[in-house]
Amino acid sequence: xxxxxxxxxxxxxxxxxxxxxxxxxxxxxxxxxxxLDYIYLPLAVAEENxxxxxxxxxxxxxxxxxxxxxxxxxxxxxxxxxxxxxxAIGAVNTLVREGEGFWGDNTDGKGFLRALAVEKGWLxxxxxxxxxxAGGGARAIAVTLxxxxxxxxxIVNRTLSRGGKIAQRIIKETETEVFVYDYQExxxxxxxxxxxxxxxxxxxxxxxxxxxxxxxxxxxxxxGQLVVDIIYNPAKTRFLREAEKRGAEIMNGIGMLLYQGVxxxxxxxxxxxxxxxxxxxxxxxxxxxxxxDFA
Ligand code: NAP
Numbered sequence: 001x002x003x004x005x006x007x008x009x010x011x012x013x014x015x016x017x018x019x020x021x022x023x024x025x026x027x028x029x030x031x032x033x034x035x036l037d038y039i040y041l042p043l044a045v046a047e048e049n050x051x052x053x054x055x056x057x058x059x060x061x062x063x064x065x066x067x068x069x070x071x072x073x074x075x076x077x078x079x080x081x082x083x084x085x086x087x088a089i090g091a092v093n094t095l096v097r098e099g100e101g102f103w104g105d106n107t108d109g110k111g112f113l114r115a116l117a118v119e120k121g122w123l124x125x126x127x128x129x130x131x132x133x134a135g136g137g138a139r140a141i142a143v144t145l146x147x148x149x150x151x152x153x154x155i156v157n158r159t160l161s162r163g164g165k166i167a168q169r170i171i172k173e174t175e176t177e178v179f180v181y182d183y184q185e186x187x188x189x190x191x192x193x194x195x196x197x198x199x200x201x202x203x204x205x206x207x208x209x210x211x212x213x214x215x216x217x218x219x220x221x222x223x224g225q226l227v228v229d230i231i232y233n234p235a236k237t238r239f240l241r242e243a244e245k246r247g248a249e250i251m252n253g254i255g256m257l258l259y260q261g262v263x264x265x266x267x268x269x270x271x272x273x274x275x276x277x278x279x280x281x282x283x284x285x286x287x288x289x290x291x292x293d294f295a
Contacts, residue, residue, distance in 0.1 A: 003032075004039055010060060011268055012041035014053060014075075014095075015068030019044070023066055026261055026281045033277045036269055038063065047074065054078040058101060064268040065095045065102075066261075072136065079104040088173040089143045091136065094264040107263040108137065108256070109144025112230070114263065115255025116197075122226055128194055130154040132214050133201035134162040134180075137230050141199060142166050146176035153178045154191050156214075183215050192220035198243070200229040205237035213238045223247035230256055233286060254282055 013023045019042070027040040043065065045053040050071055057065065067075050072091040076082065079092065080101040086092045092104035116122040127150045131138050134157035142153050143166070153176055155163040163180035170178045181188065192198060198221070204212040221227060227243035230253035240250045258279055265273040 005037070007037060009038045010041065010057075010062045011038050011064050012043040012057075012062065013066040013068060014043045014045055014050075014057075014071055015066075016044055016046050016070060018042045018068065021068065022257070022282055022285050023261060025285060026278050027265060029281050030265060030274050030278050031269075033274045034269075034271055036271065038269065045071070047071070050074060051078060054102075057095075061097075062095075062102075063097045064264070066264055067092050067095060067104075069136075076104065078102075085110060085144055085147065088147060088169060089140050090169065091140065093140075093260065094267060096267045105264075105267060106140060106144075107260040107267075108140035109142075110263055111258070111260030112141050112228075112256040113144060113148060114259040115251070116226070116228070118259070119251060119255050120226055120249065122197065124148040124150045126151045127196040128152045128154075129197045129199065130156060130192055130195040131199045131201060132156050132216075134159065134166055135201065138199075138201040139166050139169070141201060141230070142178075143169055143173065146170040146174040146178070150176055152176065154195065155180045156183060156185070156188065156191075158182060189217040189220040192216065193222065196225065198225065198227045198248075200227075200231070200237070200239045203231070205229065205234075205239050206231045207233045210234055211238060213242070218242040218246065221246035221248045225249065226251065229253060232257060235286075254279075254286075258282055 013021050024040050024042050031038045081103045083105040086104045086106040089106045094105040094107050095102040124145050129150050131142055157163040160182050167178040167180050204214050221243045225248040227248045228251045229237045229239050231237050232253040244250050262273040
């Protein structure tokens with residue numbers, strides 16, 4: 001099949017900037033591997049042009065897209081509707097064509113959970129989870145975990161009010177108990193010790209600032225816990241190394257990145273995504289950048 005022909009269907013990533021995204025290479029290789037007649041394009045659209053871009057994508061018959069920073073929230077008014085996850089998170093990372101318009105989904109939290117299930121056999125029901133950070137990544141993960149039945153979520157963040165906003169969403173949408181702390185909290189070590197899963201969603205430790213670390217008592221980590229960093233560069237952050245030293249099981253952020261893409265791919269094409277091909281592409285793209293292999 002020619003790479004592009006008269007009936008090739010259009011997909012893309014809408015953001016600003018998008019040059020550094022792994023998604024075009026990952027999705028195009030997966031599409032070629034399965035012989036599907038789609039092309040996935042980088043769509044760098046400045047904020048002030050978002051509404052025209054959406055109208056253009058509708059007019060040109062785009063079948064779907066990913067949405068990234070800074071459009072994940074601002075795109076919502078232009079959509080026909082939202083999945084329960086996108087609604088509860090209040091942000092969209094995937095558009096799927098329906099008739100003349102698009103509906104919005106959020107596969108970030110679902111991708112995180114899928115990675116935990118596939119790589120670690122970890123299931124959310126009745127678990128206690130502590131999340132460091134309260135930004136976009138934390139919100140997607142916390143809300144999705146709550147929708148999937150975790151018992152309790154502790155959010156630890158430098159700015160308490162930002163954690164409080166996520167807590168309000170969770171309380172409104174789910175039965176999960178949620179508590180918000182800052183790093184000065186006296187009982188933080190006990191809170192960490194009692195957690196089945198601890199997730200770092202801050203950028204502390206990300207390349208090139210690989211020595212940075214959230215201010216915690218790392219002796220609270222122990223065998224039997226799962227400790228995840230959603231950073232994937234470097235593959236093993238200082239945070240993960242500290243947890244591993246204390247016997248905890250660890251996982252980095254490449255699985256979340258991979259499976260958010262896998263879930264979007266499946267929504268657009270209706271086909272089972274070639275996970276190993278997509279994983280290979282991500283690993284290759286990380287070469288020479290501190291590494292992204294699975295920890
Ligand atoms: P974000 O919205 O900017 O949120 C960052 C969070 O980290 C905020 O809560 C912020 O606290 C906290 N933070 C930042 N610097 C800090 C510091 N010096 N000390 C303590 N807390 C600090 O960012 P994001 O979009 O959630 O992304 C966060 C990280 O996750 C990035 O490294 C990103 O690459 C990674 N990520 C990975 C994936 C994946 O697929 N693996 C997906 C999304 C994000 P305040 O609220 O106090 O400012």
